[in-house]
Amino acid sequence: MRLDAALASAFYSSALLIGHTRAQDAEDLVGSVTSVVESLTSSIVSKPTFTPSVIKAPFFEQFTDDWESRWKPSHAKKEDSKTDEEWAYVGEWAVEEPHVLKAIEGDKGLVVKNAAAHHAISAKFDEKIDNKDQTLVVQYEVKLQNGLECGGAYMKLLQDNKALHAEEFSNASPYIIMFGPDKCGATNKVHFIFRHKNPMTGEYEEKHLKSAPMARIEKQTNLYTLIVKPDQTFQIQINGESLKNGSLLEDFTPSVNPEKEIDDAKDTKPEDWVDQARIADPEATKPEDWDEDAPFEVLDEEATKPDDWLDDEPSMIPDPEAEKPEDWDDEEDGDWVPPSVPNSKCEEASGCGKWEQPMKRNPDYKGKWTAPFIDNPAYIGVWKPRKIANPDYYEDKTPANFEPMGAIGFEIWTMQNDILFDNIYIGHSIEDAAKLKAETYDIKKPIESAEDEAAKPKTPEKAKSPMDLKFMDDPILYVREKVQLFMTIARRDPIEAIKFVPEVAGGLGVLLVTLLAVVIGAVGMSSAPPPPSPAKKSAEKAKVNDVAASAIHELAEATTSATGAEKVQAEVNKRTTRSSAAAE
Numbered sequence: 001m002r003l004d005a006a007l008a009s010a011f012y013s014s015a016l017l018i019g020h021t022r023a024q025d026a027e028d029l030v031g032s033v034t035s036v037v038e039s040l041t042s043s044i045v046s047k048p049t050f051t052p053s054v055i056k057a058p059f060f061e062q063f064t065d066d067w068e069s070r071w072k073p074s075h076a077k078k079e080d081s082k083t084d085e086e087w088a089y090v091g092e093w094a095v096e097e098p099h100v101l102k103a104i105e106g107d108k109g110l111v112v113k114n115a116a117a118h119h120a121i122s123a124k125f126d127e128k129i130d131n132k133d134q135t136l137v138v139q140y141e142v143k144l145q146n147g148l149e150c151g152g153a154y155m156k157l158l159q160d161n162k163a164l165h166a167e168e169f170s171n172a173s174p175y176i177i178m179f180g181p182d183k184c185g186a187t188n189k190v191h192f193i194f195r196h197k198n199p200m201t202g203e204y205e206e207k208h209l210k211s212a213p214m215a216r217i218e219k220q221t222n223l224y225t226l227i228v229k230p231d232q233t234f235q236i237q238i239n240g241e242s243l244k245n246g247s248l249l250e251d252f253t254p255s256v257n258p259e260k261e262i263d264d265a266k267d268t269k270p271e272d273w274v275d276q277a278r279i280a281d282p283e284a285t286k287p288e289d290w291d292e293d294a295p296f297e298v299l300d301e302e303a304t305k306p307d308d309w310l311d312d313e314p315s316m317i318p319d320p321e322a323e324k325p326e327d328w329d330d331e332e333d334g335d336w337v338p339p340s341v342p343n344s345k346c347e348e349a350s351g352c353g354k355w356e357q358p359m360k361r362n363p364d365y366k367g368k369w370t371a372p373f374i375d376n377p378a379y380i381g382v383w384k385p386r387k388i389a390n391p392d393y394y395e396d397k398t399p400a401n402f403e404p405m406g407a408i409g410f411e412i413w414t415m416q417n418d419i420l421f422d423n424i425y426i427g428h429s430i431e432d433a434a435k436l437k438a439e440t441y442d443i444k445k446p447i448e449s450a451e452d453e454a455a456k457p458k459t460p461e462k463a464k465s466p467m468d469l470k471f472m473d474d475p476i477l478y479v480r481e482k483v484q485l486f487m488t489i490a491r492r493d494p495i496e497a498i499k500f501v502p503e504v505a506g507g508l509g510v511l512l513v514t515l516l517a518v519v520i521g522a523v524g525m526s527s528a529p530p531p532p533s534p535a536k537k538s539a540e541k542a543k544v545n546d547v548a549a550s551a552i553h554e555l556a557e558a559t560t561s562a563t564g565a566e567k568v569q570a571e572v573n574k575r576t577t578r579s580s581a582a583a584e
Helices: 002-022 027-042 344-348 429-437 439-453 477-489 494-500 500-528 532-560 562-583
Strands: 060-061 071-073 093-096 111-112 118-127 137-145 150-152 155-160 175-184 186-196 204-209 221-228 232-237 243-248 261-263 278-279 297-298 316-318 340-341 357-359 373-375 386-387 405-414 418-428
Touching: 002 155, 027 500, 093 186, 111 405, 137 429, 155 418, 175 221, 175 405, 186 232, 204 261, 221 386, 221 429, 340 344, 405 418, 429 439, 477 500
Parallel strands: none
Antiparallel strands: 060 418, 071 118, 093 111, 111 418, 118 405, 137 221, 137 418, 150 175, 150 405, 155 175, 155 405, 175 186, 186 204, 221 232, 232 243, 261 386, 278 373, 297 357, 316 340
């Protein structure tokens, strides 16, 4: 409260002093106040400095200065079976600090630099990752600095093989797991796809997660975590929150294991098979009194013409306000006829013109007769082909034992650039992944959230009383309401007004001192050589008069304004009542 009062007094008196001595216009004054307020209200957040983690993993990437020794952009052509057109991976990559909501100084990430372009980059593992009978943990950060309208931000864990060359990495490169956010149009999901090897044919088939969680489309950092356990269960987390739990054997399509039995393709439905459950009753007959020719509606013989019906008034009349166009030529255009408009007299009555009896629903109408339906006594049921043993059946009870993985790659197309990836962990320790989250994401997220919130347009709730106002929220409103409160109390008790709103009393004191200083200065200058010209002297006098008039006008407005007085009257009465009670 004391800080707000001091700031109010300082701004009030400073604004008046600037207006008296330098004659700045209103816009300059408002700009100066705004600038000072911004400088006072801005807060400098102390940001931590990036320190590489000591966590160990089969693959761990924080994009330190030696990142180029691990990551290689692809120069291959993208394969597309839907078109003969070739697409090259022309998108550029860079490792840099974020330019949006930066939280940690010196913390860099891998950044997609081009919009509407195909990008591909990969890094080989020092040793292949084989999670047979082990937990697999995949975790990485995604920061959509320009949002994401259409594009992917997912990673691929590539199958380990001798032909794994980074410069040839493309959409056709065999992968084992694809994981991460994807958004375009109505599609918004976190992909989890794994390629499963058919133990009978040796062919690979993509298994897609059913009911995938939605991706977080925002400019703040989001942490995506995938955990696959040896018991064939999986979990997807976003920012440490579990959003999807399931089983590799049950929650993917197509299913990992085929059906034991399948329909016999050679089986056919017998000709005498009856699969019609209900039929028209063959014994039913139309009742004798059923009149199929009866109309749906008939005249309402009981209806009578309303008393206010205007028989002689037409429903449409020529527009009395219409005028013949000046360029109308009767010889070429014909006789001009004004347009018709609804007759206003008809709107005031029940209707106009010839009255006719209305139609009503015919109580004898039944429509065309049809026989009722009954259960078919010959019904056998819905025919299905017989089941036979599936010759391609197999059972893989451990699909979580993925094929060995030899590299990580980002192969994406996106309409937005500046997608940033960071803190990639691929290993077997849930605890280490959580520890990395605590060292990185948990530190940057609160800072990003605070900066993001501070950047949003402020829509503060309207103060219930002047005592609830804060100077930094709205300096002009603060000063106006405080002056109105002061004048409201002063009309009843000037001493109480000075005690209750000391900041306004101080501001008025500064105002008086400033006016006296200006007047004395003007008098002193009048006796000092060389004497000012009459025009300059008149201008200075006018400035002083304008300042005084402006101050008096503000106080008069505050005094006569009902809005400020009404807002605080209850609070003044409350304080006066308390003062009276204390005195008694």
